Amino acid sequence: MRNGPVSTPPRVLPPNDPRQYDDLAGEWWRPDGAFAMLHWLARARAALVPPASRPGALLVDLGCGAGLLAPHLAGKGYRHVGVDLTRSALAQAAAHGVVVVNGDATAVPLADGCADVVAAGELLEHVPDWRRAVGEACRLLRPGGLLVLDTLNDTALARLVAVRIGERLPTVPRGIHDPRLFVDDQELVAECARHGVDLRVRGIRPELRGTLAWLVRRARGASAGTGVQPRVKATWSTAVLYQGSGVRHG
Numbered sequence: 354m355r356n357g358p359v360s361t362p363p364r365v366l367p368p369n370d371p372r373q374y375d376d377l378a379g380e381w382w383r384p385d386g387a388f389a390m391l392h393w394l395a396r397a398r399a400a401l402v403p404p405a406s407r408p409g410a411l412l413v414d415l416g417c418g419a420g421l422l423a424p425h426l427a428g429k430g431y432r433h434v435g436v437d438l439t440r441s442a443l444a445q446a447a448a449h450g451v452v453v454v455n456g457d458a459t460a461v462p463l464a465d466g467c468a469d470v471v472a473a474g475e476l477l478e479h480v481p482d483w484r485r486a487v488g489e490a491c492r493l494l495r496p497g498g499l500l501v502l503d504t505l506n507d508t509a510l511a512r513l514v515a516v517r518i519g520e521r522l523p524t525v526p527r528g529i530h531d532p533r534l535f536v537d538d539q540e541l542v543a544e545c546a547r548h549g550v551d552l553r554v555r556g557i558r559p560e561l562r563g564t565l566a567w568l569v570r571r572a573r574g575a576s577a578g579t580g581v582q583p584r585v586k587a588t589w590s591t592a593v594l595y596q597g598s599g600v601r602h603g
């Protein structure tokens with residue numbers, strides 16, 4: 354007979370299965386948890402968002418997850434509306450002041466031109482029909498509105514760095530990506546142009562020294578969150594991770 358508690362093995366889900374976000378719900382807001390890198394990327398994405406140009410300006414955060422962008426928007430003057438498929442993540446986003454909408458980024462239940470800013474952080478590489486999500490993002494923007502996003506490129510290097518290496522590090526949950534969904538940067542620029550958004554892209558990466566220090570702090574015992582978080586900086590190549598921003602003309 355066995356003694357002690359019987360532990361339940363984690364269920365194994367197909368790559369990119371959204372139910373993984375439910376299984377990882379406790380990780381979102383842990384600065385040294387499985388979603389640590391999303392915190393670093395959220396800060397870099399928010400840096401692309403200027404202060405609101407009018408009272409009541411709306412920022413729609415597609416695939417908002419648990420609302421990690423929220424603290425970085427504080428004081429910028431936006432109403433922050435988050436759209437996501439995952440209810441367990443939305444509950445946490447709501448607790449951080451995000452007005453949440455449970456919905457699909459490819460069919461968003463919000464009006465045309467309602468948004469001053471649309472953010473799509475680390476979303477497109479999870480959406481089987483990313484072109485529809487881009488169409489929705491652009492539809493939501495008012496003329497003059499700003500699209501900001503970041504995603505993984507459809508390259509062999511991105512598959513190596515983000516999946517084969519990244520998913521073995523504590524910064525990226527294993528199986529969270531399906532590399533077949535990664536998004537070619539030039540195809541994304543062309544798709545945005547078709548919808549009236551002039552997207553400029555640039556490569557980004559976490560700074561190496563800070564990331565290594567973070568990994569060492571974490572390996573020494575779950576105190577990684579107490580130190581300075583690694584910064585995400587611009588890099589010369591878009592081949593792995595890239596940011597885009599662009600204004601909708603109209």
Ligand SMILES: C[S@@+](CC[C@H](N)C(=O)[O-])C[C@H]1O[C@@H](n2cnc3c(N)ncnc32)[C@H](O)[C@@H]1O
Binds near residue numbers: 371419422438473476
């Ligand atoms: C990698 S997380 C990024 C979350 C957040 N943007 C951040 O950077 O912290 C991807 C999120 O996209 C959501 N998601 C995936 N496919 C989606 C879809 N078709 N519509 C809306 N949300 C989706 C997931 O539920 C998850 O919360």
